[in-house]
Amino acid sequence: AMNLQRKIGKLLSVIGDHKRFAMAVATHDVPRIHQLVKTAIENNASPREIVRRIENSMAGLMKTCSYEAKDFDLGLLCWQLGGPKLVYALQRAGVSPALSTIQQHAIKCNVTISIGRPKAVDIQQNIQKFWGTRSAGFGQTFGHSLLIDEINLEECGRYFPASNIIVGLCREHAHTVDPYITSIKAVRDVGKAIHSGECHLGKEATVAAIGRFSKDNYHISPVILSPTCKTETAEQSKIWIQNILAQWKNSEDGEKKWGSIWSVASDGDATRRKAFHLLLMVTELSPNEPLWDELGDLRLLNLQTGPSNVTMDFDFKHLFKRRSNLIRSPEGTLIAMTLLTCDTVSKELSRLEDLSPKEIEALIDPADHQNVPKAVRLLQHILEVKKLPTIGLSPGELKSRKAITILSTILEAVISPFVQPTWSLSQQLESLALASHLILYGMYKHGTAFISGQLYHDLQSMVKNAYFCVAKQRLQDPKA
Structure with a gap:
């Protein structure tokens, strides 16, 4: 007991x-x-x-100092976005490592900045730094995309101690000065060239980065960082884009280790669009190539490509933004012989019960033309209009509703592949094909009163690239 x-x-x-x-x-x-x-x-x-x-x-008598990799990654993100003060506040709250600890665990890779025109050695060094240190995935290779865009810069020169050189000079005119700091006179000469307009401080920096088509480890890594004064011609842009493709193809840490570049993508910059044409629309896909078996029988598909069948692509978020800006503009868009202006769209949106007049005004406001989430919301609300009943509408209103319905069908075909995560690949491709044909018909019927030639080109290029990349993936890994 x-x-x-x-x-x-x-x-x-x-x-x-x-x-x-x-x-x-x-x-x-x-x-x-x-x-x-x-x-x-x-x-x-x-x-x-x-x-x-x-x-x-x-009681504050002990702290847990055991951190995992994700804690250091989150701390690094907070440091980059919010600065050291945010990291200090989070560390005092006990939810983040100290800044010094984050810095110790961070993988440090400094981008080689191009002084003047991007050179082969700059590209080679960046490929080696960012791709040479990665562990190969058991011989598996992937397709890649070269992504190009600009970031804003503070217009000032900086001393780069690693090379004893002045950085921040525009690549277009950096060759007119000697950027190496060999004496006080050399620095003053650069200053005189800037003040005289012979050379400029970069307004923006062109960033070219490579990312792979994969479900994991798809983060991009830069291969070029180059200040620009935005006076570069398409022919000059073509040279360094071509150089990146060549260096990746020949590098031991590039295509030979990871796989080839399938596409070159950017926003809607006019100069870069022309450069893409000079480089990536030069050869017709040959019937003797394996890709022909996948794509050759698709009627109306443009089969012009660049070296190694690289195709051009344009960021879908920029395309959504530009399409919504066209809807917001006073000029409007012509569909089915009906001019849809921002006033017409506002009137149709006012019939939706879940939208207040203030919300509609904010969606239609053309001043906020860089807001991508708002652009997508506007396009998605337009999709809802075609579901509304037509009983009681006047003949003029019925005509506008018909045009809105056609516009909604086009927008749905363009947007859905990117916002419907449950869709299969076949559904996505069918939707993009529908969008391509509807846009083609609208352009044939109304010309640039329907959409601008630039937007038409970029939308069709995006669809074409999607088909090319899927075909390349099927050839590389039929089980994917």
Whole structure:
């Protein structure tokens, strides 16, 4: 009886410790409690000891210093976006490592900045830095996309100690000065050239980066960082884009290790669009190539490509934004012999019950033309209009509704492949094909009163590139 009583007492004590643990977790906001409990379990701590550690943590008598890789990644992101003060605040709250710890665990790769025109050696160094350090995936290769865009710069020169050189000069005119700091006179000569207009400080920096088509490790890595004064010609742009493709193809840390570049993508910059044409619309896909078996029988598909069948692409978010800006513009868009202006669209949107006049005004406001999420919301609300009943509408309103319905069908075909995660690849391609044919008909019927020639070109190029990339993936990995 004594032994049984002792066992029951011990069991009740253990049950009590578990209850205390459950109450401690449920009632106390303990920073990083999962790490605290994990560390305690690894140390074979009892429930009573775990509760004691939780209470000590609440009292500020101990801190959990065990961090995982994701904690350092999150801390690095906070540092880059919010600066050291944000990291310090999070560290004091016990939810982030200290800045010095984050810096110790961060992988440091400094981009080689191009002084003047991007050179082969700059591209080679960046490929080696960012791609040479990655672990190869058991011989598996992937398709890649070369992505090009600009970022804003503070217009000022900076000293780059690694090369003893002045950076920040535009690539178009940097060759007119000697950027190396060999004396005070050399620095003053650069200053005189800037003030005279012979050379300029970069207004923006062109960033070219490569990312792979993969479900993981698809983050991009830069291969070019080059300031520009925006006076570069398409012919000059073509040279360094071609150079990137060549360096990736020949590099031991590029195509030979990871796979080829399938597309070159950008926004709707006019100069770059022309450069793409000079480089990526030069050869017709040959019937002797394996890609022909996948694409050759698709009627109306443009089969012009660049070296190694590289195709051009344009960012779909920019295309959504530009299409919504066209809808917002006072000039409007001509569809089915009906001019849809921003006033017409506003009137149709006002029939939606879930939109207030203030919300409609914000969606139609042309001043906020860079807001991509708002552009997508506008396009999605237009899709809802075609579902509204037509009973009671006047002949003029019925005509506008018909045009809105056609516009909605086009927008749905363009947008859905990018916002419907449950769609199959076949559904996405069918939708893009529908969009391509509808846009072609609209352009044939109304010309640039329907959409601008540039937007038409970029939309069709996006659809074409999607088909080419899917075909290349089928050839590379038929089971994918």
